[in-house]
Ligand SMILES: Cc1cc2nc3c(=O)[nH]c(=O)nc-3n(C[C@H](O)[C@H](O)[C@H](O)COP(=O)(O)OP(=O)(O)OC[C@H]3O[C@@H](n4cnc5c(N)ncnc54)[C@H](O)[C@@H]3O)c2cc1C
């Protein structure tokens with residue numbers, strides 16, 4: 001694990017409450033896996049908020065990396081106010097990332113809300129390895145969807161909204177449709193109710209696709225010291241930060 005004072009290169013709002021911050025840091029950008037995360041100290045003196053906040057890698061490019069984040073509270077509001085040239089203390093890379101299949105395949109990637117962040121990183125790396133990728137994103141409404149131009153152009157991007165303002169109406173897990181049969185592997189990141197629905201949809205004929213999920217439990221430390229992120233799985237109690245955040249869907253929602 002590396003602790004760095006990373007320099008903010010840019011920090012922009014790209015859609016409703018969705019910000020993308022690019023940082024310069026060779027040490028934090030190199031050797032990462034999709035689904036790994038960093039912990040960001042969202043204050044200058046480390047006093048408030050006291051704990052660093054967890055964010056998945058969204059994009060990685062040489063010695064730069066980006067985070068996609070929603071401004072939901074004190075820490076993320078602070079982060080949204082950083083400007084080019086500011087320095088932010090960050091540690092990582094942390095956790096276990098998603099695993100690619102050995103052979104080229106059809107990958108179905110599913111993102112719920114801001115859980116789409118590591119899904120974009122996964123999509124970029126998957127197309128670079130020659131996989132076919134369909135990325136589905138579910139959001140409350142059209143303005144809360146990640147814009148299409150944030151995805152690699154090789155990806156088929158399918159959107160679902162709860163109010164029907166873009167794509168079919170409902171939850172993303174209601175609309176896997178033909179993509180479920182098409183997929184040789186499935187990966188997902190989003191809120192826990194989305195994983196529960198996904199498990200229900202895939203329980204009977206989706207096990208062969210060995211779905212992997214990224215769990216975003218609250219993480220005070222991020223590296224196995226506080227036990228604040230423990231979850232029950234079929235393989236016993238696991239720490240989301242250290243044993244995950246990647247888990248087999250049916251180990252958690254079996
Ligand atoms: C491994 C991991 C990866 C993550 N990746 C991203 C990402 O790429 N982009 C992103 O926007 N967010 C991500 N999150 C969630 C992010 O850590 C929280 O949004 C952040 O901690 C909120 O901090 P805050 O100080 O702004 O909000 P707070 O003031 O602490 O809380 C505001 C609200 O957010 C809820 N909240 C706080 N922390 C979390 C959390 N860890 N998970 C879920 N809800 C939380 C609180 O219950 C409260 O309702 C990730 C979390 C984890 C554990």
Ligand code: FES
Pocket residue numbers: 218219220221222223224225226227228229230239240241242
């Ligand atoms: S966040 Fe502290 S042990 Fe996982």
